[in-house]
Amino acid sequence: MKTAIIGGGAAGFFLAINLKEMVPEMGVTIFERGKRVLTKVEISGGGRCNCTNSFAEVSDLQDVYPRGHRLMKRLMKGFSHEDAYRWFEAHGVKLTTQEDQCVFPMSQDSHTVINCFTAEAKRQGVEVCTETKIESLDDLSDYDFIAVTTGGQPKAERLQWLAEKGHEIEEPVPSLFTFRIDDEKLHALMGTVVTHAIAIIPGTKLRAEGPLLITHWGMSGPAILKLSSYGARLLAEQQYKAKLAVNWTCLRDTEVMEALGELMVRCAQKQLTSVAPCGLPTRLWAYLAEKCLGERANGRWGSLNKKELNRLANMLSGGDGYELAGRAAFKDEFVTCGGVALQAVNPATLESKHVPGLYFAGEILDIDGITGGFNFQAAWTTAYTVAQAISKKMG
Secondary structure, three states, X not given: OEEEEEOOOHHHHHHHHHHHHHOOOOEEEEEOOOOOOOHHHHHHHHXXXXXXXXXXXXOOHHHOOOEOHHHHHHHOOOOOHHHHHHHHHHOOXXXXXXXXXXXXXXXXXXXXXXXXXXXXXXXXXXXEEOOXXXXXXXXXXXXXXXXXXXXXOOOHHHHHXXXXXXXXXXXXXXXXXXXXXXXXXXXXXXXOEEEEEEEEOOOOOOEEEEEEEEOOOEEEOHHHHHHHHHOHHHHHHOOOOOEEEEEOOOOOHHHHHXXXXXHHHHOOXXXXXXXXXXXXXXXXXXXXXXXXXXXXHHOEHHHOOHHHHHHHHHHHEEEEEEEOOEEEOOOOOOEEEEEEOHHHEOOOOOEEOOOOOEEEOHHHEOOEOOOOOHHHHHHHHHHHHHHHHHHHHOO
């Protein structure tokens, strides 16, 4: 019996290794269209590979999987983040959990994971064929099982060969990207980090909390990346020209007003821009104060009137608005929203409802998560599910 895996990425290798461990006599071949395998693993997490997350701060999977959370909840009962942690450690990849609950190799090097996968695949006798483009299922007619693990596809036409077999396709659009904002004064603050902010798409319920980074093109950081994931389809529909609002303090208007009032009394004779409220970086505060008050930002704290205090409080608590000029996509952040629709597969096995013996795992499915190791966890969980489903068919 033979299994073909289309895609030499994280899900493909994880599936192959686990399938060989479950069914040693199974012939397994990975087909990769590129010259190299596991290229996305190499650059993930800034070259460190965020393998998974502790999920300690996750109360609802929908918060971390904007698409596919119900299926992930079901499948993780069979292979969870804890199972993934044990798997890596058992295969020689020692892990460490950071304060933000992201799990990385202790080596802080993605090549530790890559070397584990390639060495284990070789040891198990998995055949790896690079620079091999599979254009039709007919090309693999002599295989008993086929698994598609090609990752996110940026263009729907790359999924046409699956659509022709009856699979419903959710239009792929980018997720996990940074925002371009045309504001030279904002750009001058590049490198400034606010450790806890809230990014909001006004007029919607879409909002995301976390660190926010100002860049030379606009905004990035976990808060922005999460918001891009939550709003992936809406932002695509608006051609990435949407409005953005930022709560720089994570406080309510009344709480900010109280903090500003206290500074107005305590620092009455000090220049407004020299004393930043609510722990904000001084340069950012100066930018926001000028944006809000104009030349009045050059005055002293004690000279502010109630109207000006209200305007500042509103700006710091969510009234600071921006116009997006587009998205800035980077390969180490790029994830695709969309792919093979979940109604096209058996939710217990991820086998196609249209082609017996055909399975899907990883980002090719319409499952995607926010930043923090959740997308790799989806790859491990779905790949393990497919390996187990194929092994059970073997009896």
